[in-house]
Amino acid sequence: MQYKSQAVAKPYFIAAIGLFVGQILFGLILGLQYVLGDFLFPAIPFNVARMVHTNLLIVWLLFGFMGGAYFLIPEESETELFSPKLALVLFWVFLVAGALTIVGYLAVPYATLAELTGNNLLETMGREFLEQPLPTKLGIVVVALAFLFNITMTVLKGKKTAISLVLLIGLWGLAVFFLFSFYNPANVVLDKFFWWWTVHLWVEGVWELILGSFLAFVLIKTTGVDREVIEKWLYVIVTLTLITGIIGTGHHYFWIGTPEYWQWWGSIFSALEPIPFFAMTVFAFNMVNRRRREHPNKAAVLWALGTGVMAFLGAGVWGFLHTLAPVNYYTHGTQITAAHGHMAFYGAYAMVNLMMISYAMPIINGRAANSNKSQVLEMWAFWLMTVAMVFITLFLTAAGILQVWLQRVSDTPLPFMVAQDKIALFYWMREWAGVAFLIGLILYITSFFVGGDEEKAA
Amino acid sequence: MSGAFTKSMARNIFYGGTVFFFLLFLALSFDTLSQLPKRDMRANMTPQIAEGKKLWEVNNCIGCHSLLGEGAYFAPELGNVIVRYGEEGTKAFIQSRPKEGIPGRRSMPQFNFTDEQLDAIVAFLKHVNSINTNNWPP
Numbered sequence: 001m002q003y004k005s006q007a008v009a010k011p012y013f014i015a016a017i018g019l020f021v022g023q024i025l026f027g028l029i030l031g032l033q034y035v036l037g038d039f040l041f042p043a044i045p046f047n048v049a050r051m052v053h054t055n056l057l058i059v060w061l062l063f064g065f066m067g068g069a070y071f072l073i074p075e076e077s078e079t080e081l082f083s084p085k086l087a088l089v090l091f092w093v094f095l096v097a098g099a100l101t102i103v104g105y106l107a108v109p110y111a112t113l114a115e116l117t118g119n120n121l122l123e124t125m126g127r128e129f130l131e132q133p134l135p136t137k138l139g140i141v142v143v144a145l146a147f148l149f150n151i152t153m154t155v156l157k158g159k160k161t162a163i164s165l166v167l168l169i170g171l172w173g174l175a176v177f178f179l180f181s182f183y184n185p186a187n188v189v190l191d192k193f194f195w196w197w198t199v200h201l202w203v204e205g206v207w208e209l210i211l212g213s214f215l216a217f218v219l220i221k222t223t224g225v226d227r228e229v230i231e232k233w234l235y236v237i238v239t240l241t242l243i244t245g246i247i248g249t250g251h252h253y254f255w256i257g258t259p260e261y262w263q264w265w266g267s268i269f270s271a272l273e274p275i276p277f278f279a280m281t282v283f284a285f286n287m288v289n290r291r292r293r294e295h296p297n298k299a300a301v302l303w304a305l306g307t308g309v310m311a312f313l314g315a316g317v318w319g320f321l322h323t324l325a326p327v328n329y330y331t332h333g334t335q336i337t338a339a340h341g342h343m344a345f346y347g348a349y350a351m352v353n354l355m356m357i358s359y360a361m362p363i364i365n366g367r368a369a370n371s372n373k374s375q376v377l378e379m380w381a382f383w384l385m386t387v388a389m390v391f392i393t394l395f396l397t398a399a400g401i402l403q404v405w406l407q408r409v410s411d412t413p414l415p416f417m418v419a420q421d422k423i424a425l426f427y428w429m430r431e432w433a434g435v436a437f438l439i440g441l442i443l444y445i446t447s448f449f450v451g452g453d454e455e456k457a458a
Numbered sequence: 459m460s461g462a463f464t465k466s467m468a469r470n471i472f473y474g475g476t477v478f479f480f481l482l483f484l485a486l487s488f489d490t491l492s493q494l495p496k497r498d499m500r501a502n503m504t505p506q507i508a509e510g511k512k513l514w515e516v517n518n519c520i521g522c523h524s525l526l527g528e529g530a531y532f533a534p535e536l537g538n539v540i541v542r543y544g545e546e547g548t549k550a551f552i553q554s555r556p557k558e559g560i561p562g563r564r565s566m567p568q569f570n571f572t573d574e575q576l577d578a579i580v581a582f583l584k585h586v587n588s589i590n591t592n593n594w595p596p
Contacts (some may be wrong), residue, residue, distance in 0.1 A: 015498050036531070037564030042557065046532050047521025111569075114516040126515025128529055162469065184515075186508035188586055189498035192528065193490070228465055235468035242476045246483045255594035256526045257498045258490055263592070265486060330596055333527030333535060408596045416534035417564070 001363050003074040004364035010364050011091050012067025013357045017445065019060035019098070020350070024438050026053040030271035031431040035424050036180075037457075044106065051105050051131050057345065059098045062140075064353030065174075065210050066094075066147055069167060070218050072158045072359045073107035073151050077158025082150050090143050097139040101132055113291075120184055123184050127195055130181045137181060142176040162231035163213045163220075166238055170209030171445035177201045196252045203349075204245040204273060211311070211352045212237050212280065215304060218359045219284065222301050223291035233283045240276035248273050263325035270323040274316030277308075297362060299378040303355035306386060310347025318343055318393065326344075331406050335400035335423075343393040346385075354444075361448070370447070377447035384440030386424065391433035399426035497590040510582025513575055522566070526591060532564065534594055540584050548583065549576045 001007065029049045074081050081087060104113045110126070117133030121126045124137055132140070148171055155164050216234040220227055250266025253259075258309040283307050295301065317339040322331040331337070352456070358378065359363045362370045369375065406419040414422070519536070520529035526537045529565075533581070539548055552571065559565035571579070 033564070038559045038562055041559040041566055045522075046564070047518045047530070050530055050532070051518065051519050052535065101507075110518040110521075111516045119516060122513065123512060126518050126520065128520050131521075132520065162465065186503065186511055187498055187500050188525075188582075189494060189589060190491075192526070193487075193494075220474060232463070232465045232468045235465065235472045239468070239472040239475050242472075244478075245480045246479045247486070249483065250486075252528075253490070255591045257494070257529065257589040257591055259493045259497065260592055262486075262490070329594060332594065333524040333529070335531055338531055420564075423491060429537060 001366070003080050003391050005087075005358075006074050007364050008081065008084045008087040008091070009067040009071035009360055011088070012063050012070065013361060015091070015095055016060045016063035016067060016353060016357070019056050019063065021441060021445070022054035023053055023060060023239070024434075024441055026050075026056065028129060028431070028434050028438060031427065031434050035431065036425040048105055052102055054129055055105070055131065056102065059094075060141060061349050061353060063094070064349075065171070065207075066090075067213050068210075068353065068356040068360070069147075069151055069171060071356070071364070072167065072214065073154050073164055074158075076161045077155050077215070079154060081159035082153035084151050086146060090146055092307060093139065097136055097143075101136045102109055104133065105131075105375075107381065116422075120183065124182055127184065127191070128180075129199055130195070139176070140178065144178065148175055149174060152227045161227075162234055163216050163388040166209050166216075167212065167213035170206045170213065173206030173209065173357065174202060177206065191252070192256045193258060196249055200249045200252055203344075204248055208241040208245065208276065209238050210300065211307070212241070214352050214356050215280065215284065215307065217356055218300060218304050219287045221359065222295040222304065223299065224254050224293035224295075225287045225290055230287060233279075233287075234301045237276050237279045237283060240272075240279055244269050244272040251325075251328070254325050254328055267324045271320060273323075274312065274320050277312040277316035281308035281312045283325060295358060295369070297375070299370070299375045299382070300355060300359035302379055302382055303351055303358050306382060306445040307351035307355055308431040310343065310351055310386060310389070312347070313390075314340065314343030314345070314347035314393065317324045318397075321397075330404050331400065334403050334407075335396050336404065337400075339393045339396035339400055343389055343449070346389045351386075370384055374447050377443055377450055381440045381444035381447060384443060385437050386440075388437035388440055392437065395426045395430040395433060399423045399430070402426070459562045462509065470567050499585065499588045499590075502585065502588065504581065506578050507585045509575075509580035510580070510585075513571070513579050514582055517569055525586060526589070527594065529566070533566065536583055537589075538595060540580070540587050545580050548580055552576060552579070 026049050029040060029044065030046065032055055033046050033049065070081060070087055104117070108116070110131075113133060114125050117135055119134060122134055124134060125131055130137075151171065152168060155168060177198050179192045183194050184191055212234050216230050219225065220230050247265055248270035250262040251270035253262035253266055285308070288301060288305060318452075322328050322336050322340065362368065370378070402423045403419055406414045406422060407416060466543065515527075519525075522530050522533040524531060524535045524537075543551060551575070552566070552569070555566045555568045557568045
């Protein structure tokens with residue numbers, strides 16, 4: 001490890017993985033509720049489990065982003081972190097706030113939680129992914145600003161590289177666009193319109209900058225390819241991301257009361273959104289093929305290649321599948337969206353975090369890479385989780401196509417629940433794929449505890 | 459990429475392209491906001507509808523249902539539920555959910571709404587149904 005303060009990333013990574021486990025367990029509960037409707041009812045109704053599942057996802061990804069930034073920024077800036085102590089304090093604040101929020105979801109009815117946490121002062125709750133009580137939302141803002149202060153000060157006092165600049169823009173964008181979560185007018189169309197300014201401009205905008213900079217950083221380190229080449233690629237990729245992704249927001253404005261012209265703007269620009277993801281895949285493979293050194297951490301390189309491919313498939317291909325307005329007219333609000341969401345989040349954001357953790361954790365622990373035995377296990381985990389996610393996506397896609405047909409296209413459209421019963425087989429298969437994913441995740445965690453004598457010194 | 463295309467050129471295109479397309483997005487959004495009053499039926503907005511939306515939110519209805527296609531896909535779309543069930547039918551459905559659920563089936567929780575609350579929820583759903591959604595859902 002080049003800078004002592006990079007070690008503050010460690011608790012962030014550990015928390016990220018812990019919350020990831022929670023996310024997957026609740027995913028399995030949800031999957032089971034899809035086929036055994038009364039499972040855990042009324043103790044944990046579907047909406048509660050879903051809130052826990054998606055909020056844990058967001059929080060663990062944020063932990064991963066912050067940890068990754070704390071590891072990356074000192075090394076790029078060639079200076080110690082501005083304040084490691086602040087980073088550690090923020091870690092505990094964020095962890096406790098996150099944990100209390102999840103406990104709140106599970107312990108009391110959501111309406112009671114809203115009542116208790118001051119939702120009457122400023123109504124922000126009860127909107128998908130932004131369900132957090134007001135104190136949690138404010139906590140996220142405080143933690144994000146203090147984190148950004150810490151990171152920005154570090155960059156300002158050190159070297160400014162393209163990677164750290166792109167990362168900073170991504171992280172500042174994340175904080176700025178989160179502010180729209182506080183805007184919730186009684187007019188439901190306006191509410192939905194600006195809700196996407198947080199949700200879409202995060203995952204199809206600024207988060208991709210974070211993804212790109214993490215990927216570029218790990219590729220520089222593991223391949224030894226010239227920084228000039230990698231940073232040029234990074235700029236091209238993030239340019240493509242934002243020029244397609246910003247107006248690509250329009251693909252959410254087809255059917256929520258917004259004007260018809262969004263069907264053109266949204267279809268055309270979002271149809272181009274796979275391009276930056278394709279560029280990312282080409283980038284990762286190109287750099288690894290042109291490598292000038294053999295980095296001992298093979299697992300990290302595998303995650304880097306994997307995130308390129310899976311983000312392209314999940315976000316790019318599965319996104320394109322239903323993004324054109326005439327197609328989306330039939331697929332909007334069906335399992336097709338769920339299929340896309342699962343693979344896109346795993347491929348783009350879960351995997352890039354796992355890549356960063358894979359690269360950074362051995363170094364924080366004082367070695368260039370883990371033992372061969374540990375890496376083999378980690379790579380098994382990679383394949384098991386990734387293949388399981390491919391199958392989850394395929395089964396949900398099959399369910400979605402059937403749902404669209406049975407419910408919306410056939411000559412005798414069936415009611416929602418009748419159609420759901422007919423496609424239960426695919427939900428069962430999705431659940432089994434989810435079990436395989438959990439086994440992969442258990443292997444992944446086990447890989448941290450596998451030693452071996454051949455650990456190489458950093 | 460050839461040597462002629464330098465990193466600083468790439469950087470300039472990044473900043474220029476981002477600013478240009480963000481401004482274009484703002485312009486389109488501004489135009490949308492000016493057109494929305496004709497489409498989102500805000501003229502009909504009442505305190506009761508706002509109360510209904512609040513009830514919709516604090517009971518996390520979006521955690522199972524979709525509204526104009528957005529939300530979860532565990533339970534039916536509700537943007538058109540008033541057309542499918544009628545106002546009284548919708549209220550009766552919500553009121554009659556068994557507390558302990560239905561064995562083996564997906565079930566909506568029993569929320570114990572008062573009559574005023576049910577009226578507000580229905581007013582909200584009726585309002586959503588009146589929004590011009592370009593003929594969605596099919």
